Amino acid sequence: MGRNKTVFGIGVLCFIMGMCLGVVLAGLNKQEFQAEEQKTRKTWKRQEQPPANSTLADTAECYLCGNHNRSLMGMFRGRDDLGVICVNDWYVMDMQIRNLDGMGGGGSGWTVGAEDSCSFQTDRYPERGISEITVEYGANSIFDVKKVQGHLCQTCLDKLLEVMDSCGYEGEEIGAKDICMVDFKTLELYSLQEHYSTRYIRDYYVQIDGEDEEDMDVIGIYTPVLENGERVEDIEKELESMYN
Numbered sequence: 001m002g003r004n005k006t007v008f009g010i011g012v013l014c015f016i017m018g019m020c021l022g023v024v025l026a027g028l029n030k031q032e033f034q035a036e037e038q039k040t041r042k043t044w045k046r047q048e049q050p051p052a053n054s055t056l057a058d059t060a061e062c063y064l065c066g067n068h069n070r071s072l073m074g075m076f077r078g079r080d081d082l083g084v085i086c087v088n089d090w091y092v093m094d095m096q097i098r099n100l101d102g103m104g105g106g107g108s109g110w111t112v113g114a115e116d117s118c119s120f121q122t123d124r125y126p127e128r129g130i131s132e133i134t135v136e137y138g139a140n141s142i143f144d145v146k147k148v149q150g151h152l153c154q155t156c157l158d159k160l161l162e163v164m165d166s167c168g169y170e171g172e173e174i175g176a177k178d179i180c181m182v183d184f185k186t187l188e189l190y191s192l193q194e195h196y197s198t199r200y201i202r203d204y205y206v207q208i209d210g211e212d213e214e215d216m217d218v219i220g221i222y223t224p225v226l227e228n229g230e231r232v233e234d235i236e237k238e239l240e241s242m243y244n
């Protein structure tokens with residue numbers, strides 16, 4: 001009996017020791033796993049643009065809200081349309097989503113910008129209310145505030161900096177791409193820094209796809225608000241004609 005008890009006791013002891021060893025090993029394994037995870041997990045960070053002062057002496061010459069003859073904004077300002085701006089060399093590309101005043105001929109085109117800056121491939125179908133602009137980045141397509149400080153008034157410069165936040169993994173900040181969207185009617189600017197996003201700008205649906213490092217795809221579609229399947233604008237017109 002005494003011997004059996006001893007054997008049983010040793011057996012229990014071995015079992016407990018085995019359990020303990022198992023727990024310790026599992027713990028070590030977990031620590032190792034966590035350390036590994038720490039190494040591979042990167043922090044996604046939003047990097048804001050630091051404030052900058054405008055050096056433009058005459059605000060009437062502002063490239064966005066003023067009338068400098070080197071800016072194409074003067075041609076498009078006030079039109080019910082959206083555009084894409086290559087910021088560093090301030091090239092303004094109109095999307096021509098709708099053929100409003102006979103200006104939008106549509107079709108496909110290719111516009112090469114200044115050396116090492118963005119180029120645009122355009123596929124515009126104003127008769128359908130849809131436009132696609134592909135921006136191909138150049139060697140100097142990282143936003144450089146020094147290129148615009150002298151061309152924009154303080155209000156427009158602040159507006160621009162606000163949409164120039166860049167995204168990237170911590171320690172891998174590569175800066176913001178020098179492109180943004182503009183609503184010619186309101187002069188509001190919109191960010192093109194996200195890798196993928198969709199939004200409505202007034203009557204337009206905009207989808208951007210910049211997952212590729214080399215270029216960014218911007219699609220604009222005229223999608224007015226509908227009420228029972230009819231454009232609200234048309235309903236209003238119909239009512240007006242009924243009572244006049």
Ligand SMILES: [Zn+2]
Binds near residue numbers: 155
């Ligand atoms: Zn301005």
